[in-house]
Amino acid sequence: xxxxxxxxxxxxxxxxxxxxxxxxxxxxxxxxxxxxxxxxxxxxxxxxxxxxxxxxxxxxxxxxxxxxxxxxxxxxxxxxxxxxxxxxxxxxxxxxxxxxxxxxxxxxxxxxxxxxxxxxxxxxxxxxxxxxxxxxxxxxxxxxxxxxxxxxxxxxxxxxxxxxxxxxxx
Numbered sequence: 554x555x556x557x558x559x560x561x562x563x564x565x566x567x568x569x570x571x572x573x574x575x576x577x578x579x580x581x582x583x584x585x586x587x588x589x590x591x592x593x594x595x596x597x598x599x600x601x602x603x604x605x606x607x608x609x610x611x612x613x614x615x616x617x618x619x620x621x622x623x624x625x626x627x628x629x630x631x632x633x634x635x636x637x638x639x640x641x642x643x644x645x646x647x648x649x650x651x652x653x654x655x656x657x658x659x660x661x662x663x664x665x666x667x668x669x670x671x672x673x674x675x676x677x678x679x680x681x682x683x684x685x686x687x688x689x690x691x692x693x694x695x696x697x698x699x700x701x702x703x704x705x706x707x708x709x710x711x712x713x714x715x716x717x718x719x720x721x722x723x
Contacts, residue, residue, distance in 0.1 A: 557688040567671070
């Protein structure tokens with residue numbers, strides 16, 4: 554399970570507070586894995602006191618058992634946020650990729666590269682796998698969705714959006 558915590562100040566300043574991945578390959582019991590997810594989420598909430606909490610929505614797959622386990626894991630993460638009265642949001646994988654890279658079918662490498670570029674993460678600080686950067690991508694998607702500009706001639710259109718969101722233009 555990857556996770557990312559960002560701090561947003563205004564419309565254009567975003568900084569990475571924490572990212573990582575919870576590894577549970579050596580935990581044999583599914584219930585204990587769920588407890589670790591809950592404890593990890595509660596720890597992040599207690600350290601950073603977020604205003605909101607976002608997760609990647611379940612996607613449909615062929616393996617029913619995998620889908621059931623994923624749904625339980627996401628439910629436990631959402632329960633951790635809700636137990637602290639933090640509003641939650643879910644985003645489809647395609648929406649996250651679209652929001653972060655501009656392309657809904659972007660690869661994990663492309664998502665990681667945009668996360669790195671957007672948050673100015675040094676090469677040495679980038680995680681090896683993609684779970685952590687996927688978690689940060691969910692946080693960025695949520696941030697972008699909260700301030701989603703309305704494009705119209707009366708509000709300045711694309712020129713205004715570009716000047717107000719230089720971090721999203723590359």
